[in-house]
Amino acid sequence: MLNDKIPDIIISRLPQYLRALNWLEMDGKQTTSSQELADHLGISAAQIRKDLSQFGGFGKQGMGYSIPYLTKELRKILHVDHNWEVALVGVGQLGIAIANYQGFQGRGFNIVMGFDSDPGKIGKKYGNLTVQPIAGMDVAIKNAGIVIAMITVPAGQAQDIADRLVKAEVKTILNYAPINLMVPQGIRMRVIDPVIELQRMTYYLE
């Protein structure tokens, strides 16, 4: 299977290409080049061509890439040619901001469930979700067959939530809590942490 062969570092760049293509398309463009993508992303044109060639290549020599075609193919590769249902655990300030984030539109994800421990929030609607009590989270997620969750609870509660999500058969977790979470092998987790991004850049500042 392709899945086992392509290095994760290449996979990690495909969503960036998709984001840039989306933007070029909104800008009214029909075709693009590795150089134009490079200008948008700060990744070299050679790297972009090499990455895309791993999947057979999507352009004709000297003709550039068709934006709709490359978008469609990348969406297939990344399995976002359909929408995934997503659960959001923690509907505080950050959770609400995420539920209302305009960047989800048309990119493969639909936040359909939100959970919070605050009784005052139960029943409130944000984006496509209605807040449900966190006590019923495990059953609700498992019954709905949801395999993707975002954790936006305070640090002290995050590991317990992660453990419960794993038991509810969630396979993919995006963790916004400022704490390292331990999950079993086979569960994919990524972290959103502005400090990590900032520290990557301060290295280059004097």
Add this chain to the structure above:
Amino acid sequence: MLNDKIPDIIISRLPQYLRALNWLEMDGKQTTSSQELADHLGISAAQIRKDLSQFGGFGKQGMGYSIPYLTKELRKILHVDHNWEVALVGVGQLGIAIANYQGFQGRGFNIVMGFDSDPGKIGKKYGNLTVQPIAGMDVAIKNAGIVIAMITVPAGQAQDIADRLVKAEVKTILNYAPINLMVPQGIRMRVIDPVIELQRMTYYLE
């Protein structure tokens, strides 16, 4: 200079090591190993040893790493052995959530200025910032010598804000808006976009 020699991909992992060390220290640990860091981060122990060896290596064979020492050295390398002042542009739902984010504490950043176009928000305090009118942003940032900014305005305003930040001599931008921004060479920009992180993981889902 070291700065020109170490590949960016290695630099990108150092903040992750620092985050894991921070967590291990809070957990009461004094020493750690590449294997323990690997277990926390999903990066191989061999990779971690190789990365750290680029800077001369910080452990003794078979003794592991001193957490306080490695933390101090990584903070020096990443230039977060002191605090950077940061400006936040856009104090809406997301901006407020970021201003209140607990993960900034003790990691090298202090959000000291916030700007918004909503007159009703001027003077309000969130975390360490007081909201100021966006009209005065350029002068305030330049006078304060702030070189790091976070953009949390709606997509339609983000490019204009980025252009103004560059003129105000900001060198490092963290962009939360769901849009690709163009900045001149020499300005570092990174994006926070949950969809990019999720798409990296759905590749592995079936």
